[in-house]
Amino acid sequence: xxxxxxxxxxxxxxxxxxxxxxxxxxxxxxxxxxxxxxxxxxxxxxxxxxxxxxxxxxxxxxxxxxxxxxxxxxxxxxxxxxxxxxxxxxxxxxxxxxxxxxxxxxxxxxxxxxxxxxxxxxxxxxxxxxxxxxxxxxxxxxxxxxxxxxxxxxxxxxxxxxxxxxxxxxxxxxxxxxxxxxxxxxxxxxxxxxxxxxxxxxxxxxxxxxxxxxxxxxxxxxxxxxxxxxxxxxxxxxxxxxxxxxxxxxxxxxxxxxxxxxxxxxxxxxxxxxxxxxxxxxxxxxxxxxxxxxxxx
Numbered sequence: 001x002x003x004x005x006x007x008x009x010x011x012x013x014x015x016x017x018x019x020x021x022x023x024x025x026x027x028x029x030x031x032x033x034x035x036x037x038x039x040x041x042x043x044x045x046x047x048x049x050x051x052x053x054x055x056x057x058x059x060x061x062x063x064x065x066x067x068x069x070x071x072x073x074x075x076x077x078x079x080x081x082x083x084x085x086x087x088x089x090x091x092x093x094x095x096x097x098x099x100x101x102x103x104x105x106x107x108x109x110x111x112x113x114x115x116x117x118x119x120x121x122x123x124x125x126x127x128x129x130x131x132x133x134x135x136x137x138x139x140x141x142x143x144x145x146x147x148x149x150x151x152x153x154x155x156x157x158x159x160x161x162x163x164x165x166x167x168x169x170x171x172x173x174x175x176x177x178x179x180x181x182x183x184x185x186x187x188x189x190x191x192x193x194x195x196x197x198x199x200x201x202x203x204x205x206x207x208x209x210x211x212x213x214x215x216x217x218x219x220x221x222x223x224x225x226x227x228x229x230x231x232x233x234x235x236x237x238x239x240x241x242x243x244x245x246x247x248x249x250x251x252x253x254x255x256x257x258x259x260x261x262x263x264x265x266x267x268x269x270x271x272x273x274x275x276x277x278x279x280x281x282x283x284x285x286x287x288x289x290x291x292x293x294x295x296x297x
Contacts, residue, residue, distance in 0.1 A: 001042050008035050009039060093120060094141045095144070096144045100247050100249070100250055101145050105169070132144045136161070145275075146203050147169060148273045149211060149271075154203070159280065163278070165274070169248055170248045173269070174262060175187065176261075184243075184262065186243050192222050193221045196224065196237060196241060201228055208270060247272065
């Protein structure tokens, strides 16, 4: 059997029209019809009743619909499954982490884990949350490290993925200091406050919009700059360009040294969790040992 026949079968089952299904499959109708007939000959049974227009599935065709869908889904999983088998004995940990945590939380966290266990080689991919999620969905990484909030569920917050809370953080509104000591150059509540915002791809932006997005719309504020990365917004805030909601792990030193100051009252802060995500399927000996240590910590 040719796997192409399965896609041909499903295309014809969806329309019952040979000409339209052939177009959908970018094939000539005669070639398409020959492949459908070849599939039926391989099975030894008719899949379509051609006496009606559009063609209708026979009883065998109805049964084969589920078989074809299952086979196609199984074939799609083969590369990822093969990778998991190959990695079962691997000692390298593959982690995708959002940029903000890569520069701040991750190094300290790994150092803490190393005090209680031996870590093998670590391969880190640092990117925006949306791309980190894609790497996990494609089985290209074993773990994803990111900020999380109950009101901003992502692709990894559902089965078959699992997560462990391994830390906490906070988004705080900050600005460069103004002329008076301790006062913000830009403060929420002023007229037309310039805001430094996250793009749609940013996980922190996703959380910020879900938690205080509507409330922020009610105050006189204007977005003057957008970026994927908290580190870029931090640079712009340091330059006095506006207010940015930045992770405390990223700006604690700036606040302590007076380079940045709070730009809004504490009720504008957004509490964050730091989660480590993984697939529910077995990951291999080294990765499972790492997960147990991380989740227990």
